[in-house]
Amino acid sequence: MHELTLATAIVEMAVLEAEKNNAGSVKEIELEVGKLSGVDADALEFALSLAVRNTKLEYTVIKILHTDGIGRCNLCNRSFIMHAVWTPCPGCKMPAGQIIHGEALRVVSLVVDD
Amino acid sequence: MCETCGCGDPGSYQIRKVGQDDSADNAYEHSHPHSHSPGFSHRHQHLHPHSHTGEDDHRHNPDHGHDHDHDHAHSHDHAHSHNSDSIHGHDVVSGEPVSGKRLINLEKDILETNNLMAERNRGFFEAKKVFCINMVSSPGSGKTSLLERMIIALKDTIPIYIIEGDQQSMLDADRLAKLGVPAVQINTGSGCHLDAIMVNKALKSFDIATGSLLLIENVGNLVCPALFDLGESTRVLVMSVTEGEDKPLKYPAMFRSARLCLINKTDLLPYVDFRIEEATKSASAMNPELEFIEVSAKTGKGMEKLVDWIIGKINTISN
Numbered sequence: 263m264h265e266l267t268l269a270t271a272i273v274e275m276a277v278l279e280a281e282k283n284n285a286g287s288v289k290e291i292e293l294e295v296g297k298l299s300g301v302d303a304d305a306l307e308f309a310l311s312l313a314v315r316n317t318k319l320e321y322t323v324i325k326i327l328h329t330d331g332i333g334r335c336n337l338c339n340r341s342f343i344m345h346a347v348w349t350p351c352p353g354c355k356m357p358a359g360q361i362i363h364g365e366a367l368r369v370v371s372l373v374v375d376d
Numbered sequence: 377m378c379e380t381c382g383c384g385d386p387g388s389y390q391i392r393k394v395g396q397d398d399s400a401d402n403a404y405e406h407s408h409p410h411s412h413s414p415g416f417s418h419r420h421q422h423l424h425p426h427s428h429t430g431e432d433d434h435r436h437n438p439d440h441g442h443d444h445d446h447d448h449a450h451s452h453d454h455a456h457s458h459n460s461d462s463i464h465g466h467d468v469v470s471g472e473p474v475s476g477k478r479l480i481n482l483e484k485d486i487l488e489t490n491n492l493m494a495e496r497n498r499g500f501f502e503a504k505k506v507f508c509i510n511m512v513s514s515p516g517s518g519k520t521s522l523l524e525r526m527i528i529a530l531k532d533t534i535p536i537y538i539i540e541g542d543q544q545s546m547l548d549a550d551r552l553a554k555l556g557v558p559a560v561q562i563n564t565g566s567g568c569h570l571d572a573i574m575v576n577k578a579l580k581s582f583d584i585a586t587g588s589l590l591l592i593e594n595v596g597n598l599v600c601p602a603l604f605d606l607g608e609s610t611r612v613l614v615m616s617v618t619e620g621e622d623k624p625l626k627y628p629a630m631f632r633s634a635r636l637c638l639i640n641k642t643d644l645l646p647y648v649d650f651r652i653e654e655a656t657k658s659a660s661a662m663n664p665e666l667e668f669i670e671v672s673a674k675t676g677k678g679m680e681k682l683v684d685w686i687i688g689k690i691n692t693i694s695n
Binding site: 264267268271272275276279280283285289293300301336337347348356357358360361366367368369370371372373374375376 | 476477478479480481482483484485486487488489567568569571599600602603604625628629632658661662664
């Protein structure tokens with residue numbers, strides 16, 4: 263289960279950034295977790311709830327953007343929205359989408375309080 | 377303890393070279409990212425399991441000499457004491473109460489730390505003309521057996537180095553080291569994948585020769601290793617005929633991330649319902665660039681083709 267590794271990385275990144283900016287506390291953190299990123303959002307949220315304990319992020323509001331993916335079918339070339347890496351192409355019904363978009367795993371922004 | 381998967385400390389792992397003296401205090405490379413609770417003094421609990429190839433198990437004293445990396449960020453709302461050899465560098469936050477929210481746009485990749493290190497590994501391999509293979513698969517598909525065959529076939533042609541990844545034990549590294557190649561074992565403890573930082577540390581156990589072959593056997597797991605770039609030259613996925621022809625459909629991320637798929641245990645084809653055409657069809661639909669070689673670590677079938685593939689790739693990078 264790597265969601266805990268990712269949660270720890272998020273907390274470290276945010277805390278470092280807050281310290282760089284002489285911030286007192288982190289009010290909000292916005293994350294982007296693409297639906298095709300290979301990360302389970304629920305597991306990540308749970309992992310974050312553990313990883314923030316006793317850190318500057320303990321009371322931070324965590325917002326997660328779950329971006330849809332866009333794929334292009336390797337077989338029939340159709341572009342389609344992918345909710346998961348196994349989403350079949352609506353045309354040929356095969357899970358043959360080449361991922362164009364939707365794998366992002368990012369800390370988008372922080373709102374900090376001085 | 378993590379209630380999702382029952383793991384303890386998510387960040388601690390060990391790196392050991394085969395043939396290294398286990399009893400020395402600084403024989404282990406440790407990693408301990410952790411957070412502090414208020415009033416907690418800065419001592420380490422060594423809750424990680426490890427096995428010894430020597431005679432006796434020993435317990436750790438709380439205050440023993442170790443070199444640790446202390447690269448963890450933490451807040452200073454609590455008092456704590458430091459060991460004299462731990463060095464922290466950070467600014468003290470001023471305590472002035474000012475109300476004013478600021479938006480900091482980060483747009484940073486969460487896997488940035490891993491990916492930056494992966495690129496450093498990659499740069500190192502390019503400079504030393506090292507061809508690095510990251511072998512991934514479910515547990516038990518035959519990675520180690522195939523590596524044995526590969527080592528026997530190639531060790532007189534090219535210097536070979538091994539990095540082994542398992543949760544526990546030196547078994548695999550020992551097994552491969554018996555063939556006369558330098559091997560390092562990474563024990564991830566509760567961890568489920570190798571990452572670029574571990575590989576970078578393990579590389580320092582070798583004085584790796586120019587123009588050599590580095591074989592990394594990842595932790596047996598078809599899920600998590602897909603996310604973690606190690607800096608490898610290529611990723612080889614091993615799938616055995618006992619795992620079901622629909623495997624690619626169930627683990628698309630891993631199949632998408634690989635370059636070569638070895639279909640192993642083909643000697644068992646008469647006894648299982650596995651259609652190679654179906655397996656390759658679904659895998660190719662997801663990853664049209666994926667190449668396939670049918671092999672059997674047991675009989676040696678397909679090994680020539682595999683060796684040719686590897687030599688071909690090596691010749692491409694050295695030109």
